[in-house]
Amino acid sequence: MMDPQVLERHGLKPDEYERILRFLGREPNLTELGIFSVMWSEHCSYKSSRVHLKTLPTDGPQVLQGPGENAGAIDIGEGLAAVFKIESHNHPSFIEPYQGAATGVGGIIRDIFTMGARPIALLNSLRFGSLDAPGTSRLLEGVVAGIAGYGNSIGIPTVGGEIAFEPSYAGNPLVNVFCLGIAKASDIIKGVASGVGNAVYYVGAKTGRDGIHGATMASAEFDDKSAEKRPAVQVGDPFMEKLLLEACLEVMRTDALVGIQDMGAAGLTCSTTEMGSRGGAGVEIDVSLVPQRESGMTPYEIMLSESQERMLLVVKRGREAEVERIFGKWDLHASHIGEVTDDGFLRVKNRGTVVAEIPNRALTDEAPVYRRPMEPPDYLAEVQRLDLESLDAGASTAPGGASIAPSSNAALLSLLASPTIGSKRWVYRQYDHMVRTNTLNTPGQGAGVVRIKGTDRALALSVDGNGRYCYLDPYRGAILAVAEAARNVACAGARPLGATNCLNFGNPERPAIMWQFARAVEGIGAACRALDVPITGGNVSLYNETDGRAIYPTPVIGIVGLLEHADRVVSRAFRKTGDAVILLGEGRGELGGSEYVKVVYDLVRGVPPAIDLAAERALQLLLVALADARLIRSAHDCSDGGLAVTVAECCFDTGGVGVEVSIGGVEVSRRAAVNCAAALFGESSSRVVISAAPESVRVVLARAASAGVPAAVVGRVGGTAIRIAVGGTDAIDVPVDECERAWSTAIERYFAQKVA
Amino acid sequence: MATFGVIVFPGSNCDHDAYHAAKDVLGQEAEYIWHKDTDLKGADVVILPGGFAHGDYLRCGAMARFSPIMREVAAFAARGGPVLGICNGFQVLLEAGLLPGAMLRNRSLKFQCEHVHVRVEQTDTPFTLACARGQVLRIPIAHGEGNYFADPDVIARLEANRQVIFRYTNAAGELDAAANPNGSASAIAGLCNDARNVVGLMPHPERACESALGSADGLVIFESVVQSLTSGALVARA
Numbered sequence: 001m002m003d004p005q006v007l008e009r010h011g012l013k014p015d016e017y018e019r020i021l022r023f024l025g026r027e028p029n030l031t032e033l034g035i036f037s038v039m040w041s042e043h044c045s046y047k048s049s050r051v052h053l054k055t056l057p058t059d060g061p062q063v064l065q066g067p068g069e070n071a072g073a074i075d076i077g078e079g080l081a082a083v084f085k086i087e088s089h090n091h092p093s094f095i096e097p098y099q100g101a102a103t104g105v106g107g108i109i110r111d112i113f114t115m116g117a118r119p120i121a122l123l124n125s126l127r128f129g130s131l132d133a134p135g136t137s138r139l140l141e142g143v144v145a146g147i148a149g150y151g152n153s154i155g156i157p158t159v160g161g162e163i164a165f166e167p168s169y170a171g172n173p174l175v176n177v178f179c180l181g182i183a184k185a186s187d188i189i190k191g192v193a194s195g196v197g198n199a200v201y202y203v204g205a206k207t208g209r210d211g212i213h214g215a216t217m218a219s220a221e222f223d224d225k226s227a228e229k230r231p232a233v234q235v236g237d238p239f240m241e242k243l244l245l246e247a248c249l250e251v252m253r254t255d256a257l258v259g260i261q262d263m264g265a266a267g268l269t270c271s272t273t274e275m276g277s278r279g280g281a282g283v284e285i286d287v288s289l290v291p292q293r294e295s296g297m298t299p300y301e302i303m304l305s306e307s308q309e310r311m312l313l314v315v316k317r318g319r320e321a322e323v324e325r326i327f328g329k330w331d332l333h334a335s336h337i338g339e340v341t342d343d344g345f346l347r348v349k350n351r352g353t354v355v356a357e358i359p360n361r362a363l364t365d366e367a368p369v370y371r372r373p374m375e376p377p378d379y380l381a382e383v384q385r386l387d388l389e390s391l392d393a394g395a396s397t398a399p400g401g402a403s404i405a406p407s408s409n410a411a412l413l414s415l416l417a418s419p420t421i422g423s424k425r426w427v428y429r430q431y432d433h434m435v436r437t438n439t440l441n442t443p444g445q446g447a448g449v450v451r452i453k454g455t456d457r458a459l460a461l462s463v464d465g466n467g468r469y470c471y472l473d474p475y476r477g478a479i480l481a482v483a484e485a486a487r488n489v490a491c492a493g494a495r496p497l498g499a500t501n502c503l504n505f506g507n508p509e510r511p512a513i514m515w516q517f518a519r520a521v522e523g524i525g526a527a528c529r530a531l532d533v534p535i536t537g538g539n540v541s542l543y544n545e546t547d548g549r550a551i552y553p554t555p556v557i558g559i560v561g562l563l564e565h566a567d568r569v570v571s572r573a574f575r576k577t578g579d580a581v582i583l584l585g586e587g588r589g590e591l592g593g594s595e596y597v598k599v600v601y602d603l604v605r606g607v608p609p610a611i612d613l614a615a616e617r618a619l620q621l622l623l624v625a626l627a628d629a630r631l632i633r634s635a636h637d638c639s640d641g642g643l644a645v646t647v648a649e650c651c652f653d654t655g656g657v658g659v660e661v662s663i664g665g666v667e668v669s670r671r672a673a674v675n676c677a678a679a680l681f682g683e684s685s686s687r688v689v690i691s692a693a694p695e696s697v698r699v700v701l702a703r704a705a706s707a708g709v710p711a712a713v714v715g716r717v718g719g720t721a722i723r724i725a726v727g728g729t730d731a732i733d734v735p736v737d738e739c740e741r742a743w744s745t746a747i748e749r750y751f752a753q754k755v756a
Numbered sequence: 757m758a759t760f761g762v763i764v765f766p767g768s769n770c771d772h773d774a775y776h777a778a779k780d781v782l783g784q785e786a787e788y789i790w791h792k793d794t795d796l797k798g799a800d801v802v803i804l805p806g807g808f809a810h811g812d813y814l815r816c817g818a819m820a821r822f823s824p825i826m827r828e829v830a831a832f833a834a835r836g837g838p839v840l841g842i843c844n845g846f847q848v849l850l851e852a853g854l855l856p857g858a859m860l861r862n863r864s865l866k867f868q869c870e871h872v873h874v875r876v877e878q879t880d881t882p883f884t885l886a887c888a889r890g891q892v893l894r895i896p897i898a899h900g901e902g903n904y905f906a907d908p909d910v911i912a913r914l915e916a917n918r919q920v921i922f923r924y925t926n927a928a929g930e931l932d933a934a935a936n937p938n939g940s941a942s943a944i945a946g947l948c949n950d951a952r953n954v955v956g957l958m959p960h961p962e963r964a965c966e967s968a969l970g971s972a973d974g975l976v977i978f979e980s981v982v983q984s985l986t987s988g989a990l991v992a993r994a
Contacts, residue, residue, distance in 0.1 A: 145866075148866075149867075152869075153769075153811065154769065155769020155770070155808075238811070239767050239808060240811075242766070242767055242811075243766055330766065331766065428869075429870055430868070430869070432898045434869060434960070434963050435769055435770060435773065435806075435898065436769075437772075437773045437776060437966075439969065442970070451968070453776065453780075
């Protein structure tokens with residue numbers, strides 16, 4: 001009987017060990033135990049999440065590849081496919097921010113080119129603790145530098161993303177990275193091993209002792225000893241990956257390849273078993289043939305290493321020399337380490353002696369699946385209560401100020417200066433967002449937009465999440481996240497086509513966390529169905545906890561949308577003085593979970609905004625139609641900070657052009673000041689601020705009416721101030737310059753002393 | 757019709773962009789030339805593109821100078837052929853000794869990607885002859901090590917010989933410390949060799965050839981070399 005301590009170190013539960021015994025009909029040796037432990041880790045097996053993920057919509061006429069492969073793919077016309085996926089690298093980034101983030105980027109890029117697609121854009125979604133808290137700036141600096149160091153070097157532009165700061169992420173930052181690639185729809189390549197006797201090749205970096213049990217680490221909580229796990233983080237080499245990328249794409253242009261997969265989590269173990277399993281075949285390798293960076297490595301270490309920049313290929317028999325020649329051109333050595341077999345086993349040899357022999361299905365399809373207990377968290381009822389009557393909309397921001405107007409001005413400036421809302425220029429300036437000369441909408445303009453050379457088309461991409469909303473109501477929060485990502489894409493003029501999700505949650509063994517997870521997945525499913533954006537893949541990251549405190553439940557959604565005419569792309573900023581400002585959608589003054597309540601009152605309370613998915617769908621289709629007809633000059637969705645922040649942001653990067661807006665009031669409390677704040681800063685969903693030439697207004701309104709989308713001219717672009725009246729009373733009047741200064745230095749000021 | 761030869765080092769990543777600007781935007785011929793090749797495939801003008809040649813884990817460009825094709829590039833330059841090094845290509849030219857000086861890390865110690873303004877200082881090079889002297893171009897930079905450095909006597913010689921071709925300025929074309937993005941000596945963004953046919957610059961003109969990308973100000977640099985070749989001002993075929 002295996003020592004219980006050995007089992008515990010491998011993260012295996014006693015009943016899981018019993019299961020291993022049944023599969024093998026004998027005791028596993030240590031190498032086999034290691035293989036089971038990584039393949040059955042939460043990270044690789046999705047054992048807690050699988051039953052829920054199965055409920056997500058994954059079909060649609062546009063879907064070329066759904067979940068289960070290295071990445072998803074959708075049809076974007078002209079024989080082309082958009083291949084994309086989002087993935088987390090939270091745990092490694094906390095332990096070693098630069099390398100953790102860098103290798104996250106490297107991993108997602110490999111997933112994309114593995115499918116035969118050339119990666120053309122990256123995005124990222126980052127969450128940290130408060131920037132005021134000690135250590136946050138160091139983490140942010142390291143993560144951003146890591147993303148930049150890898151993406152810039154390999155030459156794939158980072159065209160957008162999002163960053164939020166909340167104390168809940170202080171001990172567990174989130175680093176989610178998204179990559180998009182383009183392939184010929186007919187040439188998508190899969191991670192399969194088939195054809196008995198075909199050669200199994202290993203290409204790329206040598207195998208070292210780095211990252212052993214990385215997948216197991218990613219499936220455990222953090223505590224004060226986590227720093228001791230540093231050796232489990234890998235080191236990235238973007239140059240090696242650039243060579244692999246170019247060489248693999250060149251190999252894929254031949255038809256010598258059967259299948260290919262990168263060695264990510266669980267390294268050689270995961271790639272051999274998954275490829276064999278997908279192809280209904282077995283794979284036999286000899287670890288002594290694996291290129292090694294260190295001497296004396298055991299089969300256990302070689303199988304479990306997570307050294308970066310390695311690929312596993314299955315090559316058609318007789319075509320080996322051709323493949324080796326292409327890798328040789330790029331100074332890469334392709335090592336023939338094994339063969340495809342017909343027995344469905346993963347068989348590992350060391351100099352000819354079998355050291356592990358496990359049926360593939362035991363490691364993949366028949367890995368444990370748990371239907372874990374769920375129960376609504378205790379905190380919910382309490383935090384969902386937000387007493388608007390007790391909010392003093394005058395006192396908090398303008399001590400001594402009796403009138404409403406100055407406090408609204410101050411609240412707007414505070415919101416614009418909050419790092420979650422403020423400009424992310426300090427961050428994206430470090431990312432090469434222009435390389436490959438396709439970027440039509442650069443970061444900070446809403447969704448990132450990249451054109452597809454050789455066609456008229458462009459793709460708009462957005463990643464969005466809102467942990468605070470999901471903490472207050474995971475179902476509604478998840479719906480709002482999907483809706484926001486799709487709306488951002490639609491604001492650029494693109495029709496949302498497909499989605500990928502990254503689900504960041506705490507310890508699933510706690511019923512409250514599992515409940516959050518299940519509710520969020522239900523919300524994602526409902527929203528994706530209603531908005532016609534099937535989920536094509538993604539990633540689940542559980543155990544995001546430190547010392548027993550979980551992060552906010554944080555599903556992050558990536559959406560890809562299509563512009564049939566790249567030159568009709570729309571972006572955030574107002575374009576022309578005299579243009580009409582039109583509000584699509586209706587404000588209901590919803591302050592629950594808002595950035596306003598958090599920034600001004602330091603409260604995370606209330607119920608997130610309601611959403612009608614049919615109305616949201618109508619709004620998005622209208623935006624696409626208006627852009628396609630060239631009827632609008634800018635579009636920006638209302639999210640954090642509500643209408644006032646949205647209108648202000650439309651004025652930024654225009655050289656100081658202002659706006660005059662007048663909106664109706666709302667009645668959400670007995671207090672006039674609270675009602676005013678709710679109209680300005682409430683975060684009611686399904687709203688977009690657009691601008692249009694005066695002569696286009698009539699048509700825009702008519703189109704909106706026939707689409708059933710509420711629309712009203714609320715103002716005009718011009719002047720040098722942001723002026724907003726609520727219910728006929730002036731509420732906000734601040735010079736654009738002053739607002740833009742607050743906004744543009746929101747993050748920069750934390751690093752000001754370090755910038756020359 | 758001019759033929760642009762775009763050198764591809766392992767780790768080059770703006771090779772596609774230079775090729776696209778020359779071929780698809782300008783309608784000229786373009787060829788990729790692999791760094792292990794030993795001939796320039798009949799190129800009339802050679803571009804060393806941006807990127808991270810050989811990963812740039814050592815000094816930027818320090819390994820690329822040893823690539824076999826660099827012997828041909830040096831010979832082509834010695835014959836008077838026009839050579840343009842962009843960003844990493846500029847760094848390679850410095851390491852190869854085809855241009856004087858060296859690059860330090862940006863003053864911010866961070867990679868910076870943004871549009872900047874550069875002023876055309878001299879128009880008697882193949883890459884600026886279609887420019888007006890003092891013309892201000894809005895072109896992006898994207899580098900971590902673009903802080904140009906040389907000994908004061910080298911800078912003095914560059915100035916005396918009018919070898920400083922581009923300088924960072926504000927939008928009005930005025931020198932301004934705040935408009936020098938990386939701390940370069942004398943705000944140098946680009947320079948040429950003694951013979952004026954080899955030009956290196958840190959900003960990326962190939963990223964500024966189409967207004968859809970935010971600026972088409974870089975186009976004039978490519979148009980200049982086409983004009984210089986077709987007008988017969990330069991006749992040095994590979």
